[in-house]
Amino acid sequence: MKVLVAVKRVIDYNVKVRVKADNTDVDLTNVKMAMNPFCEIAVEEAVRLKEKGVATEIVVVSIGPKVAQEQIRTALALGADRGILIETEEKLESLTVAKALKAVVDKEEPQLVILGKQSIDNDNNQTGQMLGALTGLPQGTFASEVAVDGEKVNVTREIDGGLRTVALSLPAIVTTDLRLNEPRYASLPNIMKAKRKPLEVVAPGDLGVEIKSTQTLVKVEAPAERSAGITVSSVDELVEKLKTEAKVL
Numbered sequence: 001m002k003v004l005v006a007v008k009r010v011i012d013y014n015v016k017v018r019v020k021a022d023n024t025d026v027d028l029t030n031v032k033m034a035m036n037p038f039c040e041i042a043v044e045e046a047v048r049l050k051e052k053g054v055a056t057e058i059v060v061v062s063i064g065p066k067v068a069q070e071q072i073r074t075a076l077a078l079g080a081d082r083g084i085l086i087e088t089e090e091k092l093e094s095l096t097v098a099k100a101l102k103a104v105v106d107k108e109e110p111q112l113v114i115l116g117k118q119s120i121d122n123d124n125n126q127t128g129q130m131l132g133a134l135t136g137l138p139q140g141t142f143a144s145e146v147a148v149d150g151e152k153v154n155v156t157r158e159i160d161g162g163l164r165t166v167a168l169s170l171p172a173i174v175t176t177d178l179r180l181n182e183p184r185y186a187s188l189p190n191i192m193k194a195k196r197k198p199l200e201v202v203a204p205g206d207l208g209v210e211i212k213s214t215q216t217l218v219k220v221e222a223p224a225e226r227s228a229g230i231t232v233s234s235v236d237e238l239v240e241k242l243k244t245e246a247k248v249l
């Protein structure tokens, strides 16, 4: 079974994001970039399926600038077999990404497509769902457990106050939630080996897709600064301040 995994290059989750002085965007100068954490979980799940003998090939795809090859190489070091970069410097929107992914799905014909549920830079949480709509394939979103069973995949989904399991006929699309697995680290030998794994770079036009923005980013603002708190010496003082200063009592 071939598994296709979509990985996105985003700002590393440990980085404190800075906004450009003119509020036009986030400042990416000298900022550490990494694979979106939910995509790491997607790669890990694919690798586990391969280790179980369920998956036979893992193909990783990313849409983005030339440097997004770094995240594809990371996925290859974690156990993916080959990578595809759809190279573009354009600003990306979920629908264009989903259309590009659909072109790859049409070409590669994977039995399972795994995406993150959300990218941590724009919090869109829609690419997997849009890919589901464009391809007409069944989708199991926010997966906390994935079990392939013959021609089906059972996806346990985290919903408010519980879990819900859906059976999807393959080929299918799955998006990963945080508790699906704990991704491994790439070992040094595997990082070296990944350098020799195939990574194909294609232009969007090669797949018959056009990457064109339909949105304009109007403004990016940092959250308002919170003023420093104070320490009170007694409960009485706290109640007094809540009455007279905060006026919430």
Ligand code: AMP
Pocket (backbone or CB within 6 Å): 006, 007, 008, 009, 036, 038, 039, 042, 061, 062, 063, 064, 092, 094, 097, 114, 115, 116, 117, 118, 119, 120, 122, 123, 124, 125, 126, 127, 128
């Ligand atoms: P989003 O809908 O932007 O929150 O992203 C959800 C998931 O879609 C991500 O975790 C990725 O698996 C996939 N995705 C989004 N953007 C890209 C991209 N530029 N390249 C590859 N995969 C992407």
